[in-house]
Amino acid sequence: MKTITLKDVAKKAGVGVGTASRVLNNQAHVSEDKRQRVLDAIEALNYKPDAIARSLKSKKTRNIGVILNDITNPFYSKVFRGLETEAKASDYSIVFVDLFLQDEDAIGEILSFYRSKVDGIIFIGSTVTSEILDHCQKFDMPFVYASASIDASVTSQNMIYSVDIDNEKAAYDATNALIGLGHKDIALILGPIEDKNSTYSRKIGFEKAMTEHGITIEEDWICYGDFSYDSGYSVMKEILKGDKIPTMVFAISDLMAIGATKAILESGLNVPKNVSVMGFDGIKNGEYNYPEISTVVQPRYEMGRMACEKIISLIEKKEIKEPVTILEHTLALRASVKKL
Amino acid sequence: MKTITLKDVAKKAGVGVGTASRVLNNQAHVSEDKRQRVLDAIEALNYKPDAIARSLKSKKTRNIGVILNDITNPFYSKVFRGLETEAKASDYSIVFVDLFLQDEDAIGEILSFYRSKVDGIIFIGSTVTSEILDHCQKFDMPFVYASASIDASVTSQNMIYSVDIDNEKAAYDATNALIGLGHKDIALILGPIEDKNSTYSRKIGFEKAMTEHGITIEEDWICYGDFSYDSGYSVMKEILKGDKIPTMVFAISDLMAIGATKAILESGLNVPKNVSVMGFDGIKNGEYNYPEISTVVQPRYEMGRMACEKIISLIEKKEIKEPVTILEHTLALRASVKKL
């Protein structure tokens, strides 16, 4: 099947190809008569513009690159959904790369690769290093971070556009709520100790709430996992070996909370009768658990949507009101948590 | 920053741009001397070919379109991961569209849109209609289905490339295993009654195994859900209202199995002591459950990988040994199932 081009349309409409292009792009300065003839020809020929040819001249691809940490992680997949929906609504396509198990070096590779394929990039859940920033700047490629960590190498000189929640405040609020329920013996399961973003901020928030209530923090109960189900399970096993058992376990990911719950149940104890469990993120998995896991809900869909809105503004050089957007979190207290 | 083009490379190397292009594309008929000079120039200038310009002439985008049913569904996200990894290895990018909540009509729209942006399309988990097939054929766009349903409108005249498991046999094997454990009172939770693919085939497989063992199938225990957690939960609630309780519930998705488990536990019964539960798919959620859900494991990663391999063969017009690939399933009997 021969592809029909703008030239065919122009010929059929009896106008120049430039005029046809103007109609196609909804530009002014075309007489109503010709505009209609072109529109009719487009209709009659069932003409579809060639995105590639358009891009070559305009230097715009209408593609947004998404670099994501792990698409099988339910937290990210929902962020991704928000982002994809927003992109589609604005007529952008998503070009996707999963970073899973790739070393950070790969990012440079990916960026070069992306250069001519996308107009901007959204990073989700990865770590922002100054190296990546330099790369993007060199290629003059706008970028936005969602739920991302900022590496220490990044100075405030760099303009960063991002969307996230206030992690410290979220952990602070959650801890206060748990304390309000009468809990004092609270274990905390964090992410990796070297994680300077959520692990760090949430730890601060937790400590702040505990300290404000004059509760002594049991150092043995500050544990480090890696956000995964398995790490929650094994860290909890360790905690259960101690002389004293906490009445509450606060894990900073739902998956770890679910793993911890399993470890508790396996040991013959009950959740929440003997030990309450609180998670973080608000993924479906927690609701599917029995008992349902309490959590700090992050607006994941909205996070993706906002990130996309932001990158489009950047691409189209629209004004951006706030470079850094902080979204609201909410607490969901469910069956896994008991009032003492 | 001025973009450097092949012309710049050619000039620096002192050759024609055609020769530079030949080197770039690793074509023969270039003297070793010039080849080296071009390579050096590319290196020195840190030249990166422009994907868009390449596509315009070659009519190849090195993009694969992926149309997926629901990226937040853990079953699909793992298929997607397999596919993405394979694509990356072969230097293809993924252009992604989520069909979630969009009507089937949208597919036509998406296809036109895709036409010039991708070289081929992989459909995951959607329903193949003859309309979609016609669309693809009209655009001369190769396509592959993974874990997809074939609509009745599709005749055998259409050449279909697909990857899936043998759903009937999988359900048959699973049912046999459950019967082997001593179960006779087995309830079956299916997908939507109008689903002509997995719901239909798995029902057949189940019935075949039951019949072969001379076990009467309790019609009230053949139930229809929609693969979701919620539907498993509510269908199970209904079953539990009956006079007789099955000793085994076989749900054809892990999410439904998890939902059913919750309903059973809430009713005061134990899994697996009073009722055993078997799922289907092999997603992580089942392993995270307490008790761990037994399941029929589908090779999801491999499914995505093979689908990608297939579409690339189609795009590059390599020979395809088998248009329809049937992957092996495996049974995973875990804590949720008890021997009677």
Next chain:
DNA sequence: CTGAAAGCGCTTACAG
């Protein structure tokens, strides 16, 4: 308002 022409950065016959 509008047509002819140049050009986006490549690839690919076409001569030599």
Next chain:
DNA sequence: CTGAAAGCGCTTACAG
């Protein structure tokens, strides 16, 4: 083996 040239399908100044 290799360079000059045409052309992929658009967009965009440039004249008029």
